[in-house]
Amino acid sequence: MGDRFRPAVMEDLPLHLVLEILTSGRLSAVDLACLELTSRTFRGNHGLFSKEFWSFVDFAAFRLCELHPIYASLHLTAQKEVLNRCNGNWKRLLRFLQSVEQSSDVIETSAGNMQIRSGRYHTLLIKDSVVYSCGSSLCGVLGHGPETTQCVAFTRISFPTSSQVVQVSASHNHAAFVTQSGEVFTCGDNSSFCCGHRDTNRPIFRPRLVEALKGIPCKQVAVGLSFTVFLSREGHVYTCGTSAHGQLGHGDTLDRPTPKILESLERLGSVVHIAAGPSYALAVSNDGTLFSFGSGTNFCLGHGEQHNELQPRAVQLFRRKGIHLIRASAGDEHVVALDSCGHVYTWGKGYCGALGHGDETDRTTPELLSSLQGSLAVQVCASKRKTFVLVDDGSLYGFGWMGFGSLGFPDRGVSDKIVKPRVLDCLRNRHISQVSTGLYHSVVVTNQGLMFGFGDNERAQLGHDSLRGCLKPTEIFVQEVNGTNLVPETVHSSGSSF
Secondary structure, X not given: OHHHHOOOXXXXXXXXXXXXXXXXXXXXXXXXXXXXXXXXXXXXXXXXXXXOOOEHHHHHHXXXXXXXXXXXXXXXXXXXXXXXXXXXXXXXXXXXXXXXXXXXXXXXXXXXXXXXXXOOOEEEEEEOXXXXXXXXXXXXXXXXXXXXXXXXXXXXXXXXXXXXXXXXXXXXXXXXXXXXXXXXXXXXXXXXXXXXOOOOOOOEEEEEEXXXXXXXXXXXXXXXXXXXXEEEOOOOEEEEEOOOOOOOOOOOOOOEEEEEEOHHHHOOOOEEEEEEOOOEEEEXXXXXOEEEEEOOHXXXXXXXOOOOEEEEEEXXXXXXXXXXXXXXXXXXXXXXXXXXXXXXXXEEOOHHHOOOOXXXXXXXXXXXXXXXXXXXXXXXXXXXXXXXXXXXXXXXXXXXXXXXXXXXXXXXXXXXXXXXEEEOHHHOOOOEEEEEEXXXXXXXXXXXXXXXXXXXXXXXXXXXXXXXEEEEEEEEEEEEEOOOEEEEEEEEEHHHHO
């Protein structure tokens, strides 16, 4: 009789059902590792699959890697190479793939789904599909209306309709938001048509739907100085705004008031990732090709010359070497890119050591960052003369110009140069899941959903009004009040929390 009321345990489930649960796609690599430690059901082969997989979890990780869009797009040699980089460990490979995907999307933390994006003097935060902003509201970039000039705490942005936001992009004076349904909203200065609306008479102070993209669901948006790039779920690229340097990619220098499809890229295949610099843009295709277009100043296009490109042009160095690119970040004067094996490449202006090669020499074409070859990078982030590289164990490396402390090294002066990648020791005990950097400030999010900010805070772009500048990564504790604001409770140096 007692057995009738015995709680069901994992061991009672049929093995094929256990395998189906593990490969459903709802579990992370960390989840799988934890399950492997908690129950003998997940350990051992049970004779259900090849002996090269020593456990249920190992086989499930393999199956999830096979289904992952990044891994599935690689040719066989590249698949073997990245697995070898992960020491033949399918769980580590899955963690790498999932971390790369989340770094340009929302990240899953123990405090909810989050994304952080730093603009010039402001910061945007997604927390569980709701968007908050803080800092300077130049031209309405914070999205709170004409009466708001600054927000000293993260303040919730209201949208015209009930919208669940899944991706944001921040620039100097305009911002863009992608919703779960694929709609795109923009706000800020539209004098150059960069918001995708024909009305240029005054700034757009609250998020407005980009009507021209109705019926074209998008998955990513990237904002430049006076233009915007949109990526549809079907892998098509659209651009609008100013095109004085060819940054819209349509083969001319004509401005576009509303998003127009990039026909040349449409013929070359599906695009999986986009990035925008001040006056140039980058697009990564499904086959790992990196395309660049716009201003060639500072060699940011990667072609070995400073000519403007009016249409997308493939960066040939990667093609010649058979390197499959998966992500790229467009800085003000340089570019940093990530390949399918977790290697990092930089090129452009080397001033202040922003390229990480131990000097200040410009690189006219991409060059492997050899000092990080032993690490598996999952995110790259470039801004004004500085670069961050996040690796798969949650460590964060920074290099370039300290810029008011925005590199996060409290033992260095506010104008020092870090010419080689250096780990942020004061965050070593935190597992960093995402990093974003603006002009003089930077923000990171940990896997526990904690936020740390460092650098200039003169305009409250770090989400608090306690310190004018933060030389050391500083944790900002926030709480939601009346469903409207994320108001700082206290601010602590990261060093005091360990």
